[in-house]
Amino acid sequence: MIAELGHYALVLALALTLVQSIVPFWGARTGDQVLMASGTSSSIAGFLALCISFAALTYSYVISDFSLANVWQNSHSDKPMLYKVTGVWGNHEGSMLLWVLILTLFSAMLAAFATNLPSRLKADVLAVQGWVTLAFLLFILFTSNPFERLPQIPAEGKDLNPILQDIGLAIHPPLLYVGYVGFSLTFSFAVAAMISGRIDGAWARYVRPWALVAWVFLTAGIAMGSYWAYYELGWGGWWFWDPVENASFMPWLMGTALIHSALVMEKRDALKIWTILLALLTFSLSLLGTFIVRSGVLTSVHSFASDPTRGIFILGILLIFIGGSLALFAMRANALQQGGLFQPISREGALVFNNLFLTVSCMTVILGTLYPLFLEAIDGSKISVGPPYFNLTFGPLMIPILLVMPLGPLMSWKRSDLLPVLQRLYFVAGASLFCIILALAFTHDGPVLASLAIGLGVWVMLGSVAELVQRSGFPKVNVQTAIARLKGLPRSTWGTAFAHFGVGLMVLGIVGATAFSDEKGISALKGDTIEIAGFTLTHAGSQREQGPNYVQDTLLVSVKRGGVEELKLTPAKRFYTGHGTATTEASIKTYWFSQLYVSVGDTDEEGRTVLRAWWKSQVLFVWLGPILMAFGGCLSLTDRRLRVGAPKTSKAKRALANA
C-alpha cells in the first residue's frame, strides 16, 4: 500500500513537473504574471510529491518489504537500521530517485528563496529546471522504477553489497549529489539567459551563490568519497583516476572555473559569454558523469550495478540537453553583449589564467576518461588509461595555477603591476625556498621533485595568508588595529584565503602520501613481524567474531614503537552471509596527520595470513585541504555582497543619512 502511494506520488511529480515545464515558460513569453508565478507553486509541489515518494521507498526498506523487487535485491532483514536507510540510495533505482529529489529540491529552494529575482528570469529558470526533471522522471518511471512489485514475495532479501554497508554511504552520495545536481541551477540560469538574450553583472550575482553551494557540496562529497575508498577498499589508495572518480572530478574542475569567472562577470561585467558557456559545460559534465556511472560503459574499480539499456536512455538525455544548450549557445552567443575590457596584468587577468588552466586540464581528464571508448569504437582495441596518463598531463598543468594562485588576490581589478605584487610575496617566496632546502636536506637521496612540490604547497598556503596580512596593514600598524581590520574584512576575502590555503595543504598531503610513505607486506604466521616507519608490527593471533549480518576473522596486530607496545590494531576479513561476499576491513591508527594503515589478505591452509602495512605520511592533509576549501566556500556564501537586495550595512546607511 505504502509502495503504491510512493509510486503514485512519483507519477504525480511527473504531472506537476510537466506543468512547471510549460506554464511559467508560456507566461514569460506572453508576459502573463500569473502564469509566470505558477512556476513557484508547481516546483514546490513537485518537490513535496517526490519527498513522499522517497519517504515511501525508505519506509519499504525500513520494514524490509521484500515484495518490492528493489528492496529484495538490495536489503536484508538482519541488516542494521542505518544501512537499511542508506541502502535506499545504495542501488541504481534508489540513487536515481535521490538524484531527482535533489534536483527538485534545488528548484523548490530557488522558487521559495529567490524572491528578488526578476519574475521573467525566475519563470524561465524554473521551466528549464522542469525540463531536466521531466527527463529524469521519465527515465525512472520507464527504466528504473524502484516501486516494482514481485509476483511472489520472497522470504529474505539478497542483501546490500557489503562494501556499501558503511557509514560512508550515508555521507558521500548525498553530498556528492547535492553538488553534482546543484549545478543544474547554473545550467538553467544560463539557458534562461540565452532564451531572453539578456545577461549582465546582476545575472552573475544571482547565479554565483547557487554555483558556490553546489561547489561546496561537490568538494566535500569528492573528499569524503576519497576517504571512504581509502579505508574501505583496503589498498591504502585514495585516488585511482578511475572513470567513476573522474565523473565527479570533471564537473568539479569546470565548476571551480565557473565560480571564478562569475566573479569577474559580477564585478567587472566582463567574460560574460565565457561564463555562460562554463555554466552549461559544468552541468553537461555532471550529466556525462551520471551517464558514465550509471551505464557502466567504462571499467571501474568501484562497483555499480549497471545496465546498458539504461545507459542509452541517459545518453539520449545527455544528447538532448548538451546538444540543445550548445546549439542555443552557438545561435545566441553573437547576440549577447560583449563585456568590458581589461589589462592582462590585473585581477581579471589572473582569473582568466586560472580559467584557462582549469578548463584545459579538465579537457585532458575528459580525453583520458573517454579515450578507451573512442579507441574501442574505432579499431576495437581495448585499452585502459590509468594514473600514469593523468600524472603526466594533469600534473604539469596544475603547476602554473599553483604558482599564480597567491598573486591573484593581491592584484587590483582592471590594471595592476606585477612588481609591487611580487614584492609583497618576497617573504612567502623566501619561506618556500627555505622549506625546499629543508626538505632536500632531510630526505637523503630523496626525490627532488617531492621537495620542490613541498615548496609549492608552502608557497600557496603562505601566499593565501599574505593577502590577509597585507590588508590588515601589519606590521605598519599595531596588533589591535590589525586585528580590528581583519575582523572588518569581507567574508569573501576570508573565504578565498581559506580555500586557497586548503589547496596548498592538499598539495602537501599528496606529496606526503605519495613520496614519503612506505608499504610492506608479508605472509605471516603468529609471531612474525613487519618493520615499518619505526614501528614493529607483530601478528599476535586471530579470532573469529560474529557481527549482525557477517562473521569476521580479526587479526590482532600488536604495534610497538621503541620496544614499547602502543596498541593493538585489528584488521579483519569479513564474510557477509546474506550476500555471500567477503570484504577487507583495514585498521588505521592516526598519528597527528599521518596514518599507520594495516590490512589483511587471505589465510592459506598452513594458517599464514597475508599482512600488509602502510605508513601514510601527512595523508590527512589530502582530505583536510578540501574540507578547508569547502569551508572557504561557506564563508564566501555568508558574505553580504552575495545576498542580493540585502539591507545596507548600518555604516552605509549612516553615510547616506549624513549626505
Added chain:
Amino acid sequence: MTRKQKRFVGIGVIGSVIGLAVLLVSIALRDEIVFFYDPSEVVTGQKVAPGQNFRIGGLVKDGSVLKEDTKISFVVTDGSNSVPISFEGILPDLFREGQGVIAEGALNTEGRFIAQNILAKHDENYIPKELEGVLKEKNIYKGEDNQ
C-alpha cells in the same frame, strides 16, 4: 598596448597553453596507455613483446592457484588458451578459482606474465567489461540476468 596587440598576446597565450596540453596528452597517450588482451591474443598473436606493459583478462583456471608466502601463481584462461601468471601482494577479496580476473603487468622472456596488479570487482556477479565480450564470444560466460 593597442587593442589589437592585446588580442594577439591573448590568443598567443591561450594557444600555447592548449598546445602544451595537446603535446602532453599525445605523449601520454602514446606511452602511458595500457592495452587489454585475452590469453589467445597473447599466446597466438605476436602482439606483445616481453617487458611491454598490458592487461590480461580471463578466468582463473580451476586448481591452478599456488601460494607460497606472499607469492601467488595461477593460470588465466579463456577456454582455448592459457597464460601463467605470477603475482606478489594482497589479492582482491573476490579472487577465486573459476572467477574472472584482470591482471596488469608484463610478460617475461619465458612467457610468464608478471603481474603488478590484480583487479577483481567487489561484486560476485561482476565480470570485467573487457572480459565479458571475450568470454561471450567463446561461449564460456552467458551473461548475467539480474532481474
